[in-house]
Amino acid sequence: MKIAVCIKQVPATESKIKPSSDGKEIDRTGLSYVVNPYDEFGVEEALRIKERLESSVTVVTMGTERAEEALRTCLALGADQAIHIKDDLLRGGDAYGVALVLTTALMKEHYDIIFFGKQAVDDDSGAVGIHVAELMGLPHVAVINKLDLKPEEGRALASRQIEGATEMVNIKLPAVFTCQKGLNEPRYASLPGIMKAKQKPLTTLTLADLGVDKDAVGAKGAKLVVDCIKAPRVRSTGNIIDKNPSESVEELVRLLRDEAKVL
């Protein structure tokens, strides 16, 4: 199997996120970064397939200089090679632009399986993987929590959790999958893994290398632009009751009924 995993570097989920002074971007001072948690499920699934079937695993990211760390992390986990798409012209792009760039990079090889995270925990857009599938003309199953490969039949059975039920999708390879928690338990990098990662091939590509029209991506090509970002409306701390249990309950019920009108 030839497997690609698209990964994104994002601020660690416990980070405090504040808007920058111009209100267009977040303030990045002091942030630490990780591989998007949902992408880790994709990397892990790819590595587990490789343990069973002769496979190669390529991790792909589009991002700034710093994103190379995320690729090295994945190489340390066991991916074979990495592709880093890096270009200043990509700044200010939207999910569609990212998808266009990734599609061009992914089309340069034949991959049987391409994994994405179900969403990146920074923009929470949940669009890039599905956009890529559509642009590549490949079938996809989004938000999978189980993947049962049938390589001899050239297909797979993927499960996804929907409202109150599990949907089992029979899909022909090559295909795109976006990964959800529950798919597997991602491993940690070992020390030898980290040492080996330094020697593994990491290719850096620009838009010109890929042959992507620079006007179609980045800020220029964006169909959707960020107008402003703000801290969310602060929820003012409400009425915290600290009495004996029966009095507390009585007061809470009164508030829910008469003030909030939800009972």
Place this chain on the structure above:
Amino acid sequence: MAGTLVFSEQREGKVKRVALEALTAARTLQSKVGGEVAAVIIGDQVADEAKGLTAAGAEKVYLAEDPFLHYYSSEGYASIIADLAKKLDTRLILMGATMMGKDLGPKLAARLGGPFAGDCVGLEIVDEGMLVAHRPIYGGKIMSTVKSRQSGFQVATIRPNVFPVEKQTSENTIRIERITSPCDLSSLLAQVQEVVATASSKVELTEARIIVSGGRGLKGPENFNLVEDLAEALGAAVGASRAAVDAGWKPHSYQVGLTGKTVSPLLYIACGISGAIQHLAGMSSSKYIVAINKDPNAPIFKIANYGIVGDLFEILPLLTEAVKKVREG
């Protein structure tokens, strides 16, 4: 025509409430978008539900029925809607940010070459029909306002329970038009083979108006009945923190938060949940939040509208009884 098309999701032949929310939102934006508000409903034997969409605000309903559309199909559904949107030269396509909408929205946007705004909690139309959407990002730590740069084929999914539903009073006659799939539905590369109902609470979390969630403070799976009893009395869904899910007390389908479900109910009651940032990511847009925790410094109290500092083992049975009384009387 250049109007709005609302994808009216149905499962098991029942239109989702969020589809009606989307129809109301579409009617609210109509004067700025222009054109008609049309609904499209897809499935197998769903004609009866199509009629109901008129009362919810659809001026015209497009109906695609086929045995092959019994289950959801990304490719099948997207082909039908894209085909229709092109014929109507649709400006705006709205649907719920459900498991189906989150799959279909990005697919359709890419197919039509339009912008996609997911999980929106506010929508506006500015200038010549450009969509402005408000959407939480960074797990709700930031609210972002995005603006579209093209006025055609703009696709947005809306977060359930955020937009109101208003019944339309007009006595419009029902205008239903049947449409068919432009592609061969029997030979799609991805097909749902089976849908297996999961044993979860009776009310689906992401759609529930009220949710009662339990965390590590419950001490063990045997105590979840305290949460379930209160939920039952309230007609609510049951949720759980990751700590409760990781401990194996409840399956992952119950988990609320960053790596679980995003919910936005009218009322969220957190029992024995500390209020970690990753938990808040999934529920902080709830209208009313109630916290029950024995630690007065638990972070959950910082975002709660109402809270009780106390032992949930004492509080929950009393609360359940009190709720039953209110409901009965």
